[in-house]
Amino acid sequence: MSQLLLVTGSSGLIGSEVCLFFGRHGFTVHGIDNNQRAVFLGEAGDTRWNQQRLARDLPGFVHHELDIRDRTGVLELVAQLRPAGIVHAAAQPSHDRAAAIPFDDFDTNAVGTLNLLEAARRACPESPFIHLSTNKVYGDAPNSLPLRELATRWDFADPAQARGIAEDFPVDQSLHSLFGASKLAGDIMTQEYGRYFNMPTCVLRGGCLTGPSHSGVALHGFLSYLVKCNLEQREYRVLGFKGKQVRDNIHSEDVARFIYAFFRAPRVAEVYNLGGGRDNSCSILEAFALAEKITGQPMRHTYVDAPRIGDHICYYSDLRKMRAHYPNWTITKSLEQTIAEIVESWHRRLDR
Ligand SMILES: NC(=O)c1ccc[n+]([C@@H]2O[C@H](COP(=O)([O-])OP(=O)(O)OC[C@H]3O[C@@H](n4cnc5c(N)ncnc54)[C@H](O)[C@@H]3O)[C@@H](O)[C@H]2O)c1
16 A cells, blocks of 8 residues: 655645655655645745646645644644655745734744644654754854855855854844744744654755746745746846855755655654755856856846845855765756756746
8 A cells, every 4th residue: 555645835846846756656645735825925926836737747646725724624634644754845935025924924834833743743653744944044143154255156254164054053043034933933843843752853944945846936936036037037136245145056856855765764853954055056146147048038137235134145055964864865956957947847837
């Protein structure tokens, strides 16, 4: 009998990739999603197209139109399914949006995560529980590290940071945004269910998670939105730091491959920084150059000398812990290849 995986946020970038990946490995996949991304981020964030893609491309996929804030609904569904694993990728994902919708943000990111953890503890405490957290749990503390300014990017000046930010970086006493704070609550709660109840929980603190299935909008989905602007010749607004702020980007398929590796060999209460690492990092200016090279079209942009509150100036993940614990896992998609896939996907979706 095939094993059953439950994925929240199944119509989103990570959720959908995880559904397809586990489906290809013989799992029966159930997804929870209520297209809340369209409510949080507007029509352009609608993920129904991706839900339809799963229904079409993933045999046996079962969609549950459920809000993870619905505690009774979550407890009942998990009790009924008793999944072999839970991948929790549903979230209010935007740093900036959270300030306007603090209750929705916290109820989704913190309380929704608690609903799922408690449902798992009651129904399937031995099943790996993988939670998608964020590098915003470190607040803006990475900005206090010494930096050096290069022609097109900022970089860490201290050789101690040459491999990026590791998991022991402090998470408190810095500016997080309400999003960073609500995600930190879910992050700590996931660790606590691991340590306190000895459950195989895993926290993945994402850098920029990206790929062809993102419904990128200005407030969330950096490369997806940037490519969409390029293809539609829309103006991209660069906010502060001379456009040299650095993010590390990881293709959703490499994320799914790590989640699968953890599922196969779970550990208790683990935390990993999950990003593209230095090799797949880029500044906004460098991302412009790559997009232009691939599409052959110029980026139209304006510069506003006002950074987003709490935005990282330079951030890339130290991947050494992931590699040490799961030596067969590695990044397989380069930044350029990833952007090329995003371009191709937008071409299809925008019907060009
Ligand atoms: N994409 C990134 O750059 C990035 C970076 C760091 C962390 N993360 C985290 O990774 C996870 C997945 O991100 P993503 O980029 O796939 O996001 P996404 O917005 O593409 O997908 C999230 C999905 O969850 C659904 N959802 C939201 N609230 C819900 C609710 N209350 N009930 C049911 N469904 C709900 C949305 O409709 C959406 O389809 C999130 O936890 C996010 O915070 C993402």
